[in-house]
Amino acid sequence: MTLTAAQRGAPPGEAPGAISVRNLNMVFGAPGGDVIALQNANLEIGAGEFISLIGPSGCGKTTLLRLMADLTQPTSGEIRVNGLTPTRAREQRAYGYVFQAPALFEWRSVLNNVTLPLEVMDFPKNERKARAEQMLRLVGLQNFTRSYPWQLSGGMQQRVSIARALAFDPQILLMDEPFGALDEITRENLNMELLRLWRETGKTVVFVTHSISEAVFLSTRVVVMTSRPGKIEGVVDIDLPQPRGAEVRELPRFFELATQVRELLRRGHGFDLHE
């Protein structure tokens, strides 16, 4: 397995740029007045990095992810994905998107949920099945290909949606709080699986979460955002050793990094840290 620069712990500058966000602004018109969802956001994400976006409700995390995915257009500023506009990058299948809820089709088997994007993209029939089976193996669901979504637990359903997002082998995985609705133990197990998958595939991941420990455990860098207006308050480099197992959560450095993230979140709220 070849580790990317980010996985080796090299500074982000060494890796070629995967996503570049420059002077990005997003304003939504609303009856009570305009909402500044994002104000002057700047961020460089290297290929193979695992970036978490964390911040209070309404700080613009989903908006930033949707802008990267070409699901919405900015008021001003620029995003480049592999040097392309988000629209061109989408056309080139540069990213897969995992939503907060699994959004599976109940009447399609697990396998046929994963083949769906490949059907839409006109992949040959044999290849669709082979790819879907491979992705389901990757997320540990090889024995559930014929099951239906309603026969699976919430965690398993979310694994199907990850397999679906990976089916066409995008270089970038955009994930909007995929484990938010799951219990703590399932979430920690899926965190481990996601890290393994990231290491094995070398994908670039942008991951939205509300959980400080999840962000610190998973990421190469944590981007802390604040609200009113939505802004990037700071970025914390996560220099924990790789590969990471459950024991990493017990390291003193883990707690130090979690504290750094928490203090940035508090600063964004205007709390006095020394109270």
Ligand SMILES: Nc1ncnc2c1ncn2[C@@H]1O[C@H](COP(=O)(O)OP(=O)(O)OP(=O)(O)O)[C@@H](O)[C@H]1O
């Ligand atoms: N389509 C829209 N029209 C109007 N306002 C919107 C729209 N989408 C988002 N907003 C507003 O933009 C701000 C940022 O929303 P966004 O969903 O990006 O926040 P978030 O950080 O992802 O929140 P959460 O953690 O609750 O999911 C919020 O104030 C939200 O109400």
